[in-house]
Structure formats: structure tokens, C-alpha cells
Amino acid sequence: MSYSAFSVFRHALTGNRHWPRAWRDPEPKKHYQAIIVGGGGHGLATAYYLAKEHGITNVAVLEKGYLGGGNVGRNTTIIRSNYMLDGNGPFYELGMKLWEKMSLDLNYNVMFSSRGVINLAHSKAQFDAFARRGNSMRLNGIDAELLTREQVREQVPHLDFSEHARFPIFGGLCQPRGGTARHDAVAWGYARAADQLGVDLIQNCEVNGFIREEGAIVGVQTSRGEIRADKIGLAVAGNTSVVAAKAGLERLPIESHVLQAFVTEAYKPFVDTVVTFGAGHFYISQSDKGGLVFGGDLDGYNSYAQRGGMYVAEDVITAGLAIFPQLGRLKLLRNWGGVMDMSMDGSPIICKTETPGLYLNAGWCYGGFKATPASGWCFAHTIARDEPHPLNAAYTLDRFSRGYAIDEKGVGAVPGHH
């Protein structure tokens, strides 16, 4: 069924007791045209675009837990395309355009809000660097505006503009079209839309191994039996190294690290945009419920634990207090961790592998949530056409050996620093 104001009204009259389930719970078939391993945002988006853009509807998404139980439900929901390098800018901008029409496209309210993303500059040098970034963005057709200190103050009056500020605010770079979305709704919206196009969403189905025939991958062994497919795409984020090793990719340019996120108790409207700190690692926005959602650094060592340490929590909160001293009066409601697939240059991988039948989507670092639609769109194209779209052509596995790393931050091959 299609969701509409009329359906909301009609179901309200019957006490909301008769809503049909949002997607089926099918038994896995013996064979599919394509299997996507990983029922998170990227996997579900890939399945949706395979069906919608390429007419490939005989598709299964295999998820070891429940749909959207990983990073798509653990991030700080920030959406932006303020990238500088050529391989990145146009790709994330495709994502931005898909975000802008996502709710209509999926017939599901993902609560995308173009509330703007402001990066704070704390010195003239940083301001100049932001001018350079902003100009690169505009050359790629992406919106960017330099803000003076007074313009930042107008938009975010509660920042510390006093003379006591440890890191005085010099100005900022704003991407007005950036913003936030309701992250669970993104997973559910893609799941429901893919299901309606005929995609089988198989939950509690862990991939334990791969079936090979004559050097090609032709299926998977799962906790719910053997399932074969012509093409198999991996979209398993933090568990990429584990799953890919079973498919014969023993080593990848990826390390798994834990990243924490935090939310405070609900508070009156306080900040109506996304703000990032320029003198440390901290980013914050306010949810529609009123909770202040924020995050910062990785814990700093390899980790597959979906929880972090108190030391980093303290460090992130300290950075937050440097720009918003008022945060100190709020109670922290929850904090949690997600496992990031940190790549060696901070940029993702969306490509065919050398093994026939196997396709890889990984290395999302901090950027996974905002990339969800573009990642799914490009991965679907790569799987369906057996070649990358020009927008993800730079995201290959062999870019490291060819000397074409896309290192936006310029910190080198230390994944924990991206």
C-alpha cells in the first residue's frame, strides 16, 4: 500500500490497528540473480536501485541480525557533500540530490532537513583553507558559502562568542543544502520500497562461507542454508575484512575502528543547523525530539566492539564544551558505538573484485550515512552493468597500488587518523 495523508487519516479512525506490515518476511529461495550481503542502509539502497534503475528484481538482501541494526542506526545523521577532491565531490553531490527527493521517491518520510552544515574556522589560516575548499566545491557545482564571525553568530547565537572562548571563532564555511535525516527511517524506507519491487529481505541469515565453482563465486552458505546467485555484493561495513576473507580476499586496505556517538536529554530549540568544531574533532546537531546529538574522535585502536571507552567520551565532551559551554548543564542520555570500516585513504571502495561474481562496497570511514543513496545507486550500477559508473570509477581497490589514493585529509595510510 502507498502511504499518504489519506491513509494516515483512515487508519487513525480505526485506532491504527490495521496497518499492514511494511515488508514481507520471505523464506530464502534457492537461487537469485543477485545477493546483497548486509541489510544496512547501503545494502538496502543497493537492492532498491538494482530493482528500480536496472529492472533486476530477483534479488535477496541477507542480514545476520535485523534490518538497520548496524551503523545506519548508530550514526549522528549528518548529510553533506562538502568534499574537495574530484573523486569525492561529484559522488557525494549525487547523494545530496538523491537525499532531496528521497521521501517522495520511497513514499516514506525520512525527515530529511536541509538545515545547513557549518564548519567553524578559528584562525585566519583556517578561514583561508575553508575558502579554498569552498571554491573547489563550487567548481564541482556544490553549494558553499563563507561566513564571517558575525554571520556565524547570526545563525548559531549560542556558540561561545565571549572573550573567554578558548578557541575564538573567526568565521565558517557553510553548506546550506546539507543537514540531517531520520536514520532508521532511511533503512526502513529503502527496505519497504525494495520489498515492494520484489526484493526478498532475509533477516537472521548470517553468511558463513562462499560457494566457488571454477574460480567464480556462485553462492553463499548461510545460517539458513545454501543460496546461489549470479552476482554477490558485499555491503557489510565494519565486518568487511571478516566476510571478504571468507570469499578469498585475505587482506584489504581497511581497519575496523569503533566510533562513539552521544545524545543528551531533550532540550528547547538550541541549534537549528549542524555545527562542526574547527580546533578539535566535534560535530553536533539537535534532533526533532530536542536531544543534542554529537560525536568526535575514534577510540584510536582496532576494535570490533560496538561500544567505546569512557576516556574518548570525556575527550569528545571536552571538545563540545569548548564551543558550547552550556552543554555542561545537560544530562547525557545515551552513548553507543559503531564499527567503522576505516580505509587507508579515508575514501570508500565500490568496485568489482578480481573474483568473478564478487562485488565490494566498503571503506566508509566516517562518511557512510550521508553516502547511503549514492553508494547504493553506484553499487547497483556496478553490479548490474559489470562496470563502475563514472561517479564511482575512482573508488577501486587497486588505486593504492597505482598511486591514486584519494586522501581528502592528507594524513597518509593511517586509517585511524581519517
Next chain:
Amino acid sequence: MIRIDCPQCGVRDYTEFTYGGDATLQRPTSDCDDQIIWHDYVYQRENPRGLLRELWQHSQGCRCWLEVERNTVTHDIQSVQLASGGSVSGGTR
């Protein structure tokens, strides 16, 4: 909090240490001109879910580099030794 039993200094919080990453990587000799070997050393990682042999430097203590065997899921530490392979000198700690 991860706590590391430094062979020189005793049990300390990990915040006294600097992370050095995967200890199983072998740096190629400086006269090696095989690009694939260098690529594998610089970029490729096993990234195990489970036991990982890794380097930590006790940067706010004795400054020794340590080789630590840690579980990346539970953070349980199985063993700690000096990365140099040497033993602790100068009596007991």
C-alpha cells in the same frame, strides 16, 4: 578501560600508551624495489575480528615499544612483551 601490563612499569591505563597498529607487518628492507611488497606493507591489513598482535608505545611511561596480543572484540589482553624481544633489565619492577 583497557589496561596494559607494561613489563617495565606494571599495569597502566591504555591512555598512557600510543597505538602503533598491527605488529605482524614486516617492513621491507630499504633496498627492496618490488612495488607490490611495499604496497602490501603500507596498505594491506588482515584486520582480524579476534586476537590481534599489535604495537603500543608506553609514551607516558618508560617509552618502550610493546607487542600486545589483544582481542579486538572483548579487549582481553593475552600477552605483553617488549617489541625488541629483549627482557627487562635492572632488577625487578
